[in-house]
Amino acid sequence: MAASLAIAAPAQAASWHGISGDTWSDSNKWYTSSTIRQKSGEGPVWIKFSRMPRFSSGTVDGIKWELIPVGASGTLTGKLVMYNEGTTYELHGGMANYKQFKNSFARTSTCTSNCGHGFAGEQLY
Numbered sequence: 001m002a003a004s005l006a007i008a009a010p011a012q013a014a015s016w017h018g019i020s021g022d023t024w025s026d027s028n029k030w031y032t033s034s035t036i037r038q039k040s041g042e043g044p045v046w047i048k049f050s051r052m053p054r055f056s057s058g059t060v061d062g063i064k065w066e067l068i069p070v071g072a073s074g075t076l077t078g079k080l081v082m083y084n085e086g087t088t089y090e091l092h093g094g095m096a097n098y099k100q101f102k103n104s105f106a107r108t109s110t111c112t113s114n115c116g117h118g119f120a121g122e123q124l125y
Helices: none
Strands: 016-022 043-051 063-069 080-082 088-095 100-107 118-124
Touching: 043 063, 063 088, 080 088
Parallel strands: none
Antiparallel strands: 016 118, 043 088, 043 118, 063 080, 063 100
């Protein structure tokens, strides 16, 4: 009788990663990051912002976000629109382990005069 030994692979766990960047002034102009991100562990992808684009008045403008698959066309998500700093948003409900993607984003409103285009936060993947 032969004995067999099964060794389980270590579990992958998602972790938070810093994100930051700038949007275009035109809300119809999307920027797709060149950074390739890879999902660690199967499960959701989350995002939260500590700073979002702003109007010249200082009021927060929203940001539109989607996940673009690497090596394939289309998107992994619909366009999620977010308006609140400090709120955690789910971008994808169940992404596969090792799935590679890029972030693509745009501000929600066109703003060309003394606007803040920068954002910062974290993304869990």
